[in-house]
Amino acid sequence: xxxxxxxxxxxxxxxxxxxxxxxxxxxxxxxxxxxxxxxxxxxxxxxxxxxxxxxxxxxxxxxxxxxxxxxxxxxxxxxxxxxxxxxxxxxxxxxxxxxxxxxxxxxxxxxxxxxxxxxxxxxxxxxxxxxxxxxxxxxxxxxxxxxxxxxxxxxxxxxxxxxxxxxxxxxxxxxxxxxxxxxxxxxxxxxxxxxxxxxxxxxxxxxxxxxxxxxxxxxxxxxxxxxxxxxxxxxxxxxxxxxxxxxxxxxxxxxxxxxxx
Amino acid sequence: xxxxxxxxxxxxxxxxxxxxxxxxxxxxxxxxxxxxxxxxxxxxxxxxxxxxxxxxxxxxxxxxxxxxxxxxxxxxxxxxxxxxxxxxxxxxxxxxxxxxxxxxxxxxxxxxxxxxxxxxxxxxxxxxxxxxxxxxxxxxxxxxxxxxxxxxxxxxxxxxxxxxxxxxxxxxxxxxxxxxxxxxxxxxxxxxxxxxxxxxxxxxxxxxxxxxxxxxxxxxxxxxxxxxxxxxxxxxxxxxxxxxxxxxxxxxxxxxxxxxxxxxxxxx
Numbered sequence: 001x002x003x004x005x006x007x008x009x010x011x012x013x014x015x016x017x018x019x020x021x022x023x024x025x026x027x028x029x030x031x032x033x034x035x036x037x038x039x040x041x042x043x044x045x046x047x048x049x050x051x052x053x054x055x056x057x058x059x060x061x062x063x064x065x066x067x068x069x070x071x072x073x074x075x076x077x078x079x080x081x082x083x084x085x086x087x088x089x090x091x092x093x094x095x096x097x098x099x100x101x102x103x104x105x106x107x108x109x110x111x112x113x114x115x116x117x118x119x120x121x122x123x124x125x126x127x128x129x130x131x132x133x134x135x136x137x138x139x140x141x142x143x144x145x146x147x148x149x150x151x152x153x154x155x156x157x158x159x160x161x162x163x164x165x166x167x168x169x170x171x172x173x174x175x176x177x178x179x180x181x182x183x184x185x186x187x188x189x190x191x192x193x194x195x196x197x198x199x200x201x202x203x204x205x206x207x208x209x210x211x212x213x214x215x216x217x218x219x220x221x222x223x224x225x226x227x228x229x230x231x232x233x234x235x236x237x238x239x240x241x242x243x244x245x246x247x248x249x250x251x252x253x254x255x256x257x258x259x260x261x
Numbered sequence: 262x263x264x265x266x267x268x269x270x271x272x273x274x275x276x277x278x279x280x281x282x283x284x285x286x287x288x289x290x291x292x293x294x295x296x297x298x299x300x301x302x303x304x305x306x307x308x309x310x311x312x313x314x315x316x317x318x319x320x321x322x323x324x325x326x327x328x329x330x331x332x333x334x335x336x337x338x339x340x341x342x343x344x345x346x347x348x349x350x351x352x353x354x355x356x357x358x359x360x361x362x363x364x365x366x367x368x369x370x371x372x373x374x375x376x377x378x379x380x381x382x383x384x385x386x387x388x389x390x391x392x393x394x395x396x397x398x399x400x401x402x403x404x405x406x407x408x409x410x411x412x413x414x415x416x417x418x419x420x421x422x423x424x425x426x427x428x429x430x431x432x433x434x435x436x437x438x439x440x441x442x443x444x445x446x447x448x449x450x451x452x453x454x455x456x457x458x459x460x461x462x463x464x465x466x467x468x469x470x471x472x473x474x475x476x477x478x479x480x481x482x483x484x485x486x487x488x489x490x491x492x493x494x495x496x497x498x499x500x501x502x503x504x505x506x507x508x509x510x511x512x513x514x515x516x517x518x519x520x521x522x523x524x525x526x527x528x529x
Contacts, residue, residue, distance in 0.1 A: 088396045093397075096388075
């Protein structure tokens, strides 16, 4: 069980001139639920996009199931992506298709199963996320929480070994968000999928996580179990966990330079 | 002095940004052709037949009423305008020749392309742009589906087949529009008009028109999809790129038209 499913080595990325991630090192073992926690703009979504191979890093490497994805061509990346399922922040369902077709799409595109089998598998996936009977609705007719569930059903369509979640509780009320958290736990228990959850929601982070990695301005402050995090005395960690905005240090010279430039 | 260097700087920046745009667009076009025509030959995945067919219905069947109607009016207008001039020389019976040749060589392909650029090219930009804003393009890539193969290839194939077909319809109804004016207003006999049309047209007129429409088809799809893929800044960006797609398509269509007309006029 202790095999590293994802390992990130010295990942450094820039957006234009601005450094987003600096020398991030992280190992995620098989079957683990890893929560990447951080304030908006700390680079956590960028990190997730790197894991999918949507962007290439300036420096460093990412191993997914033993393959370095940073040097891969688009075709090679597609092979790795088949092992992953992704739930996007907005669920990213295809609005032109029904919910059922959304879930069936990866199966239709990547397998040669016959339509009858695909229909049954689609219903099974929707059943697993609690959306049985919704396959003929359009994404526009679903509520926020249901969209996320449908997005999760689509992410699970190919039975991936890794599931990535981008802010699963964003835009949902606390009760619906808690339902999604329960669903994530249920799926983790049932399928032993490796999960990487990016979030800024403390409550859901502590509920889901085996381990939590706290990102702060593109650097990892701490990576450990929820208990380790709670015990850590570091002021920046305490500030984040208590929901306090960090006191900004005022650099007077820089301030004057900005005003006069 | 400062204004002079400013001017030079701005001209330089503008030149570079245009060159960069041309570079990005050509790479996108090359990528689209590779995924549509080359990759299937190399045994890689081919564009979905079902989606291509669906796009053909949207481009061809759904657009034919508007194309047919407009082409008929263009034919009528052309007949009246030429009759006005031909009357002075007493050769009104040549209306059929003029209408047939100008429609098939020029106006049929051009008007069809402009209608489709507005109707379909704009919808490609808006549709793909909205998908980009809603993370759907990232979702496609994360599902190991190439957005160019999945979205552009079926549209390109559909347009390359259907735009020439629509042009044929436009040619026919345009000539029929001329027929209506000639028979009911100018008092020519239907047989006379028909004979003049058949006598005046040679295969080259129709063929060059259809060749033009093939190039217009490529322009409409590539510009529309490119504008969709490059949407930024949410809904506002979708609106801006949709407008850009129509303006850029029409500009490039006219440019290509001028190029091909010159080619056929001087070289063949």
